[in-house]
Amino acid sequence: MINVAIVGASGYTGGELLRFLKYHPRVEVVAVTSRQYAGIPVRKVHPHLHEVDLTFENHSPADIDADLVFTATPHGTSMKIVPELVDRGLKVVDLSGDYRFDDISLYEKCYDLKHIHPMEAVYGLPEINRNKIKEADLVANPGCFPTGAILASLPLVKEAIAEKIIIDSKTGVSGAGIKPTDVTHFPNCSDNVIPYAVTTHRHMPEIQEKLRNYGKVNVSFTPHLVPVIRGILTTVHCFPIQEVTPQEMWEIYIETYQNEPFVDVLELGEIPRVSAVRGSNHCHIGCFEIDENGRLVLISAIDNLVKGASGQAVHNMNLMCGFTETMSLEGVGLHP
Numbered sequence: 001m002i003n004v005a006i007v008g009a010s011g012y013t014g015g016e017l018l019r020f021l022k023y024h025p026r027v028e029v030v031a032v033t034s035r036q037y038a039g040i041p042v043r044k045v046h047p048h049l050h051e052v053d054l055t056f057e058n059h060s061p062a063d064i065d066a067d068l069v070f071t072a073t074p075h076g077t078s079m080k081i082v083p084e085l086v087d088r089g090l091k092v093v094d095l096s097g098d099y100r101f102d103d104i105s106l107y108e109k110c111y112d113l114k115h116i117h118p119m120e121a122v123y124g125l126p127e128i129n130r131n132k133i134k135e136a137d138l139v140a141n142p143g144c145f146p147t148g149a150i151l152a153s154l155p156l157v158k159e160a161i162a163e164k165i166i167i168d169s170k171t172g173v174s175g176a177g178i179k180p181t182d183v184t185h186f187p188n189c190s191d192n193v194i195p196y197a198v199t200t201h202r203h204m205p206e207i208q209e210k211l212r213n214y215g216k217v218n219v220s221f222t223p224h225l226v227p228v229i230r231g232i233l234t235t236v237h238c239f240p241i242q243e244v245t246p247q248e249m250w251e252i253y254i255e256t257y258q259n260e261p262f263v264d265v266l267e268l269g270e271i272p273r274v275s276a277v278r279g280s281n282h283c284h285i286g287c288f289e290i291d292e293n294g295r296l297v298l299i300s301a302i303d304n305l306v307k308g309a310s311g312q313a314v315h316n317m318n319l320m321c322g323f324t325e326t327m328s329l330e331g332v333g334l335h336p
């Protein structure tokens with residue numbers, strides 16, 4: 001049994017962490033922090049967690065007594081909390097962007113922020129870093145778009161099938177966090193599709209940095225906000241630089257992910273849907289089509305709050321603590 005704390009537990013990813021940890025047989029959640037809800041029971045903020053008998057507290061990092069801490073806090077905040085926890089010997093899974101980059105100058109450029117405390121961290125995408133995660137004290141949980149985009153593109157880069165990749169993602173509104181904004185206000189985002197950070201989204205450098213560990217590649221990325229609550233559908237377009245058929249592509253993907261418990265390569269031509277993975281830690285990948293002009297298309301679907309955040313964070317915790325890696329993440333999606 002380990003004791004776990006969640007910093008930033010009043011947010012969406014904090015709520016999802018609590019949902020998965022509630023039935024984890026090897027975990028006891030001993031502290032949940034929130035500044036604005038200190039003294040308030042968890043169920044008042046997360047109504048689906050009615051049976052969670054915990055109350056938010058406004059702990060500082062020095063007060064947290066646990067074996068492992070999830071920091072589900074915004075970028076710029078995590079870097080003020082994580083170093084003290086790691087220095088005190090606690091394991092940490094950080095859900096923000098603060099520890100994802102190998103190149104700190106790239107982080108500072110795309111987040112427009114000086115990093116006050118860089119530390120060595122393992123990028124927590126189990127499909128590429130499983131063994132390193134098992135040894136890590138600090139895991140940087142990947143971004144939601146990068147999770148779906150990297151998993152859909154990795155075999156293309158590893159097998160040198162494409163050097164230029166165009167990634168188009170559609171995301172649900174929960175990706176923006178719990179605080180309402182002008183963009184996420186219902187009349188503005190419902191019945192609408194809104195492209196944003198069209199050529200400058202900060203997840204592009206993250207995707208590119210990680211894929212470049214496997215080959216030469218340039219990544220172009222554009223996200224769109226769509227009127228769903230959860231889910232990211234990512235369409236990857238490329239023009240292969242070697243002869244390849246849809247059948248061969250499919251076999252490469254099947255082989256790459258055959259032992260991955262949370263990556264499901266669909267049947268050739270089968271189209272992934274966000275409803276099939278909603279609420280689950282699975283990534284569906286499919287649609288290996290090549291059009292008459294030679295464009296190859298791949299599509300991935302994830303739940304941004306689960307495989308794109310808290311489910312993956314629990315997967316990382318399982319690896320870091322030597323638990324069965326699928327523990328408490330076995331649930332399937334919530335279709336329809």
Ligand SMILES: NC(=O)c1ccc[n+]([C@@H]2O[C@H](COP(=O)([O-])OP(=O)(O)OC[C@H]3O[C@@H](n4cnc5c(N)ncnc54)[C@H](OP(=O)(O)O)[C@@H]3O)[C@@H](O)[C@H]2O)c1
Binds near residue numbers: 074143144175
């Ligand atoms: N939403 C997603 O789909 C998603 C996916 C992947 C990664 N992420 C990343 O995960 C992190 C959390 O995202 P989220 O969507 O859960 O955000 P959120 O819903 O806005 O929640 C953020 C939490 O952080 C706490 N917080 C904010 N500022 C803080 C500060 N200065 N000190 C201490 N606590 C602070 C807030 O609690 P109080 O204000 O009550 O203290 C709140 O509980 C972010 O870094 C985000 O980029 C999110």
